[in-house]
Amino acid sequence: MLIREMAHEVMRRHGLDTVFGNPGSNELPFLTGLPASFRYVLGLHEGAVVGMADGYAQATGRPVLVNLHSASGSGNAMGALTNAVSSRSPLVVLAGQQVRPAIGTEALLSNVDATALAKPLVGWAAEPSCAGDVPRALTQAIFEARLRRCPTYLSVPYDDWAAEAEPGAEAVFARTVRRSACPSPAEVEALAADLRAADRPALVLGGDLDTDGHFDAVTALAERLAAPVWAAPSLFRLPFPNRHPLFRGVLPAGIAPVADALAGHDLVLVLGAPVFRYHEYLPGEHLRPGVRLVQVTDDASAAARAPVGEALVTDPGAVIHGLLEILPERPEKHGEHTIPAAPAEGTGASLHPEQVFAALRDTQPPDTAYVVESTSTNGSWWRQMDLRRPGSYYFPAAGGLGFGIPAAVGVALARPDRPVVGVIGDGAANYGITGLWTAAQWRLPITYVLLRNGIYGALEWFAGLLGTPDVPGTAIPGLDFTATARGYGVHATHAEDLAQLRALLAEPADGPRLIQVDTAVTTPA
Structure with missing residues (x-):
């Protein structure tokens, strides 16, 4: 050969x-x-x-x-x-x-x-x-x-x-190479004993859990513990239903804000996440006094570099299933999933991003996989969306722009059984715009919702945090992604108002399509 x-x-x-x-x-x-x-x-x-x-x-x-x-x-x-x-x-x-x-x-x-x-x-x-x-x-x-x-x-x-x-x-x-890295029964029992002894345990869950197929199991574990759940900072996959009554949201990506969020808990169990992937430098204590943190991850490097807490390097899925086997069932219910508040409204011809996300929530099938790359609308996204299925959320894990448009192609090729929607900001779109051509060549039924606000919104927000309001290079006017998309062979429409946007989203996609909508400038919070 x-x-x-x-x-x-x-x-x-x-x-x-x-x-x-x-x-x-x-x-x-x-x-x-x-x-x-x-x-x-x-x-x-x-x-x-x-x-x-x-x-x-x-x-x-x-x-x-x-x-x-x-x-x-x-x-x-x-x-x-x-x-x-x-x-x-x-x-x-x-x-x-x-x-x-x-x-x-x-x-x-x-x-x-x-x-x-x-x-x-x-x-x-x-x-x-x-x-x-x-x-x-x-x-x-x-x-x-x-x-x-x-x-x-x-x-x-x-x-x-x-x-x-x-x-x-x-x-x-x-050749075959297999890894067996399950925790010992004694390690699982010791962790279960810690959870039983804790008065106010909490869970922090990482994107690895969704990647590895543990979404449903970790939901069952949280219900078994009746413990509040946070998603780890800098979230790239959603490991838990975001409207579940135990869900407290995505932890902020700063040292002091994380410590504030977790204050009052005596045991914090971190599953499938680093401790922690911070972004904004907001220094302070990593944990408040009296808070004990235990990390379970199969990423040895993440365990080794963590600044605080204890770590068990093993398969988090095996730990989750092991705990479910020995922790007692709880008879009480945890209530219904929460209902989003009415979306904020935009001004003039621009919709508020919350209006766009509410339209997606109301019109798209429950098993839709969303590939999101619109950083400045992050807060609006979590206030409006209702994601209850595994594999529903993908986000650029390192914040590198250019992920959204092509990643939606990869998800659609991998999961032809699920609808795929790309939610893309106008700043991010330029970095991966050529992915539209591949979507067209493969006739993938992806709906791209292009949020156009004419600026790098996340940069303007950061300029405020850093006290640098006069920096150049944050405005990007004059972009028409409908014309660009048509040039790559993708059907494209500009939604002039909320009624038109909802009508367009209600139509099934038989190939790639792009819907451009003008939106108000918002911050990630």
């Missing part, structure tokens, strides 16, 4: 038969002869390619292969890669490289220090020392992505693909 054929077989055996890519000349020898059973999803910019793959990996929970060009293409993808790192998405980034004899002379399209380019973002990076090691290295990249739950990066010189495999190389096909 040729090295290329072996690589394709490795991918097939590991289920990496959907490839997201934007090819350059170095990648063509890998792509030739790609099996007909594979699905190649072309993106028009590397950032969009990674965004699509990130959404796909999160929605499937499996590794996915991303094929990028050498240094230039990989560099274009770095901003989007930050989101995949923070969402712990197992992307296997396979990058092309110049032929081996040309790398040392730094011929055009050489990636001079390929492994260093992707670091420190990726959890593992390599360039095989010889062609014969490529199949093994690719297998390792897949295992590393799955075991570490992070992107990996493999650079392969393009003359390697046509080389013949060495005798016995096919042994790599049969």
Whole structure:
């Protein structure tokens, strides 16, 4: 077999038969002869390619292969890669490289220090020392992505693909690597004893729980404990129904505000989240006196770097199910899901974002998956939405713009059984706009709701926090995304008022569509 054929077989055996890519000349020898059973999803910019793959990996929970060009293409993808790192998405980034004899002379399209380019973002990076090691290295990249739950990066010189495999190389096909990291019964019982002894326990839940399919189980655990629930700061997935009577909201992303929110609880159990992913620098005590924090995560790095609390590095899902087995049922009910307040109203021709989100809540099916990239409307979003299903919410995990439009493509490809809506701000839209073309080519029934307020709203809010109200570069007037979307082959409409918006949203999508709506400027709070 040729090295290329072996690589394709490795991918097939590991289920990496959907490839997201934007090819350059170095990648063509890998792509030739790609099996007909594979699905190649072309993106028009590397950032969009990674965004699509990130959404796909999160929605499937499996590794996915991303094929990028050498240094230039990989560099274009770095901003989007930050989101995949923070969402712990197992992307296997396979990058092309110049032929081996040309790398040392730094011929055009050489990636001079390929492994260093992707670091420190990726959890593992390599360039095989010889062609014969490529199949093994690719297998390792897949295992590393799955075991570490992070992107990996493999650079392969393009003359390697046509080389013949060495005798016995096919042994790599049969390799399996499994991890067993369940907590011991004694560890679960000790945690259950702590919860029984606590007078005022609270739960803080991270996006990993939704990614790993524990949404319903952790809801049952919260009800068993009758404990208030917060979502961890900087939330990228929703791990708990946001209208549940036990839900207290998303924790603020500052040290002092988190301590204030958790004050009064004697035990805080953090499941599937770092402690904590802060944003605004608002210093103070990490926890108020008398508050004990216990973190359960399978991310050893997150456990090691936490500034406060105790940590158990294990599978949070196994802990949740173990606790459900030994904690007693509670007969009392917790009440009905809360009802959102009437949305705030905009002025003039601009709707308030709350009006837009109320329209989505009222018109879209309950199992809709929302891919959200509108930072300045975050507070309005949580005040109006009612999300009760797993996999209902995706947000750029590191705050890197350009996630929303392409990630919606990845989610739609991964979950064709669910409606997908992208909620995109006009500032963010420009970073991943080419994802519209891919949505059109695959005729994906995605509804993009484009909120146009003419500014980088989150920056204006931050300017107020930082005392810098006179900075330039926050206004972005003159953008018409309906014209841009039509140019990419996407049906687009400008909703002039709330009645038209609701009527448009009530119509089923038979392909990608974009609805642009002018909105008032709001803050994330």
